[in-house]
Amino acid sequence: MKIQNICCIGAGYVGGPTMAVIAKKCPDIKVTVVDINQARIAAWNDENVDNIPVYEPGLPAVVAEARGRNLFFSNDVDKAIDEAEMIFISVNTPTKTYGEGKGQAADLKWIELCARQIARVAKGDKIVVEKSTLPVRTASTLKDILTHTGNGLSFQILSNPEFLAEGTAVDDLMNPDRVLIGGDQTEEGLKAIQALVDVYAHWVPEEKILTTNVWSSELSKLTANAFLAQRVSSINSLSELCEHTEADINEVARAIGTDSRIGPKFLKSSVGFGGSCFQKDILNLVYISRTYGLQEVADYWEQVIIMNDHQKRRFAKKIIKSLYNTVNGKKIAFLGWAFKKDTNDTRESAAIYVADHLLNEQSAIEIFDPKVKKEQIYTDLDYLGTRSPEENRENLLVGTDPYKICEGAHAVAVLTEWDEFKSYDWQRIYDSMLKPAHVFDGRNLLDKEALKAIGFQVHAIGTAD
Ligand code: NAD
Ligand code: UDX
Numbered sequence: 001m002k003i004q005n006i007c008c009i010g011a012g013y014v015g016g017p018t019m020a021v022i023a024k025k026c027p028d029i030k031v032t033v034v035d036i037n038q039a040r041i042a043a044w045n046d047e048n049v050d051n052i053p054v055y056e057p058g059l060p061a062v063v064a065e066a067r068g069r070n071l072f073f074s075n076d077v078d079k080a081i082d083e084a085e086m087i088f089i090s091v092n093t094p095t096k097t098y099g100e101g102k103g104q105a106a107d108l109k110w111i112e113l114c115a116r117q118i119a120r121v122a123k124g125d126k127i128v129v130e131k132s133t134l135p136v137r138t139a140s141t142l143k144d145i146l147t148h149t150g151n152g153l154s155f156q157i158l159s160n161p162e163f164l165a166e167g168t169a170v171d172d173l174m175n176p177d178r179v180l181i182g183g184d185q186t187e188e189g190l191k192a193i194q195a196l197v198d199v200y201a202h203w204v205p206e207e208k209i210l211t212t213n214v215w216s217s218e219l220s221k222l223t224a225n226a227f228l229a230q231r232v233s234s235i236n237s238l239s240e241l242c243e244h245t246e247a248d249i250n251e252v253a254r255a256i257g258t259d260s261r262i263g264p265k266f267l268k269s270s271v272g273f274g275g276s277c278f279q280k281d282i283l284n285l286v287y288i289s290r291t292y293g294l295q296e297v298a299d300y301w302e303q304v305i306i307m308n309d310h311q312k313r314r315f316a317k318k319i320i321k322s323l324y325n326t327v328n329g330k331k332i333a334f335l336g337w338a339f340k341k342d343t344n345d346t347r348e349s350a351a352i353y354v355a356d357h358l359l360n361e362q363s364a365i366e367i368f369d370p371k372v373k374k375e376q377i378y379t380d381l382d383y384l385g386t387r388s389p390e391e392n393r394e395n396l397l398v399g400t401d402p403y404k405i406c407e408g409a410h411a412v413a414v415l416t417e418w419d420e421f422k423s424y425d426w427q428r429i430y431d432s433m434l435k436p437a438h439v440f441d442g443r444n445l446l447d448k449e450a451l452k453a454i455g456f457q458v459h460a461i462g463t464a465d
Contacts, residue, residue, distance in 0.1 A: 056169045057167070084126070087129065093107065222284060225278055236308070286305075312353045323410055
């Protein structure tokens with residue numbers, strides 16, 4: 001079967017970039033990305049491609065090339081479903097905030113709504129592709145909803161998890177390590193798998209397109225994120241030991257990373273991992289394991305989250321301790337709020353939790369981030385519900401000039417590893433701060449010796465002060 005029309009439900013950090021690259025690479029396929037969020041679709045359609053809602057290096061050029069040719073963004077979900085032979089579901093699947101599984105299970109209400117909408121609108125057979133990250137066995141829920149509509153249509157469910165990382169999404173999509181496609185191992189299922197293989201084969205070498213049964217594919221995505229996050233928690237756990245022993249975590253990471261069995265990637269110790277995926281997906285894995293009564297499996301993976309929470313708290317506590325055990329009324333300048341560089345996404349960013357901890361100690365915080373908007377920062381803090389929105393706005397300010405936010409500060413804390421922070425005039429920053437002037441480098445980004453030579457008291461993750 002040759003696919004001519006693709007619809008993607010969900011125009012977020014995954015749906016937008018993924019479909020833009022499919023459209024760029026497959027000019028013979030019409031790709032329509034739909035969303036219920038009108039502002040988001042309007043932003044994707046903004047005449048100025050630099051105003052698209054997702055900040056990703058290289059993405060504006062891809063959108064500019066394909067938009068209006070074979071890439072469309074729309075709020076008309078029904079129409080796009082009706083037209084498409086293949087429908088990707090790329091909606092959000094956050095951790096449940098209520099009821100059974102609260103705080104751990106994935107909330108699948110948006111997934112179910114999509115399935116019901118497809119069932120209601122479809123007039124012909126469709127291939128439905130799970131692009132969202134989903135608990136293993138979700139495909140059976142989708143199949144159940146889609147096949148009990150009584151309209152006699154046939155639906156194939158594929159799992160095609162997305163492995164892109166934010167900040168490098170375009171590169172990751174253009175040159176993926178692999179594409180994973182899971183489906184039923186029946187004649188119809190294999191045909192559907194092949195149809196999706198043919199889409200990716202426009203630009204991905206066939207040996208990099210892995211096909212599996214649907215359950216392996218669903219579970220592989222949770223597993224990949226669990227393994228990656230586990231490496232960060234492992235190195236972070238040892239960063240604390242380094243701070244007590246004069247071992248240097250950067251040297252330890254280099255030493256173990258050259259072992260080809262371990263490899264050098266994902267060994268950067270930090271203030272803690274953030275992002276919309278790692279925590280949510282591990283909690284989900286923990287929940288699923290508990291559901292099957294696998295207590296030891298659940299406890300094993302839960303420890304990755306426990307260590308990450310500890311790392312964020314530890315960073316805030318270190319600031320307080322170094323500032324003579326009180327930050328009451330003291331200004332602390334934050335460089336960075338995004339959960340990593342080269343993205344405007346702040347979901348689960350360590351900065352949110354560090355700020356919350358310091359605000360509890362009545363510190364005054366000023367923040368600069370090159371891409372995150374002020375309203376987003378307040379939304380993130382208000383969402384925690386620790387204090388009133390008015391109090392958040394009173395004690396935390398957001399600036400547009402990095403030098404200004406550091407003026408009169410007791411300490412600067414680096415929360416995101418934006419490249420530009422490295423080339424700031426640190427002498428100028430030092431001169432404008434109260435003394436002793438502290439730098440807390442939560443990303444091991446800055447040149448510690450150079451800062452010390454200026455006069456800063458430098459505290460980096462995983463090295464003795
Ligand atoms: P997102 O919140 O940025 O985007 C989801 C979009 O879906 C929103 O714009 C929302 O309005 C829309 N939506 C929700 N319900 C809808 C409905 N019924 N009809 C139409 N639109 C609807 O989320 P995201 O970061 O793009 O993540 C989407 C999925 O991809 C999640 O399951 C996530 O775990 C997974 N994932 C994310 C990443 C990442 O880096 N962000 C990477 C891999 C996988
Ligand atoms: C992750 C997965 O990498 C990606 O494959 C999946 O599709 C979605 O989830 P993402 O969250 O966008 O991607 O970014 P990633 O580069 O994985 O970083 C996650 C967090 O870990 C960030 O806060 C980052 O700063 C932190 N991190 C990463 C470290 O602290 N140290 C490292 O060595 C690597």
